[in-house]
Amino acid sequence: MGQPGTPVSGGTTPTTPETTEAEPGDDDSTVVTGEIMSESNEDRDGAQPTPGPLGAELESLRSELDERLRDLQRVTAEYANYRKRVERDRSAVVDQAIAMVISALLPVLDDLDRAREHGDLVGPFAAMAEQLNTALAKFGLTGFGETGDSFDPTRHEAVAHQTSGDVTEPTCVAVMRRGYLLGDRLLRAALVAVADPE
Numbered sequence: 006m007g008q009p010g011t012p013v014s015g016g017t018t019p020t021t022p023e024t025t026e027a028e029p030g031d032d033d034s035t036v037v038t039g040e041i042m043s044e045s046n047e048d049r050d051g052a053q054p055t056p057g058p059l060g061a062e063l064e065s066l067r068s069e070l071d072e073r074l075r076d077l078q079r080v081t082a083e084y085a086n087y088r089k090r091v092e093r094d095r096s097a098v099v100d101q102a103i104a105m106v107i108s109a110l111l112p113v114l115d116d117l118d119r120a121r122e123h124g125d126l127v128g129p130f131a132a133m134a135e136q137l138n139t140a141l142a143k144f145g146l147t148g149f150g151e152t153g154d155s156f157d158p159t160r161h162e163a164v165a166h167q168t169s170g171d172v173t174e175p176t177c178v179a180v181m182r183r184g185y186l187l188g189d190r191l192l193r194a195a196l197v198a199v200a201d202p203e
Contacts, residue, residue, distance in 0.1 A: 145188040150180045150195030165198035
């Protein structure tokens with residue numbers, strides 16, 4: 006072995022790596038050699054890195070999230086339709102119940118009409134009849150069928166026919182029983198006698 010700095014076979018002199026240490030007053034730190042880590046342009050710009058196992062898992066989670074969101078939207082729409090259907094059915098049941106109760110009271114109204122025609126509807130009895138008519142009107146009950154009305158086969162039921170030179174169209178000349186509407190719904194047709202033009 007030769008002394009340090011003396012040539013070895015081959016004519017080369019081995020040298021030891023030198024490291025420069027900063028002096029206590031210097032601002033530079035120790036120089037370290039090795040692999041330099043740098044951010045790629047995609048990472049600095051905030052874009053997705055090249056897809057790998059994590060990227061595939063992220064895409065899978067996103068697709069599953071989209072599917073769950075569509076399921077939630079579908080369930081929400083179905084629930085909204087269900088609520089509308091329930092409200093509609095409830096309204097129909099209420100209307101049907103009101104119609105049944107009022108239909109049961111129609112004979113009473115017929116008796117009141119006959120009593121009024123004969124002049125028997127006077128005093129407290131007349132006041133009660135008026136209150137009953139007012140209460141039923143609040144539920145949408147309206148009566149129809151007067152002498153002189155034009156005959157409407159959808160609202161009148163003709164039980165007698167005659168001809169007359171005093172009319173120019175089929176006309177109700179007598180009303181045996183009044184008809185009633187509950188809102189826009191025909192609750193009962195009016196029984197009338199009809200006069201046709203000669």
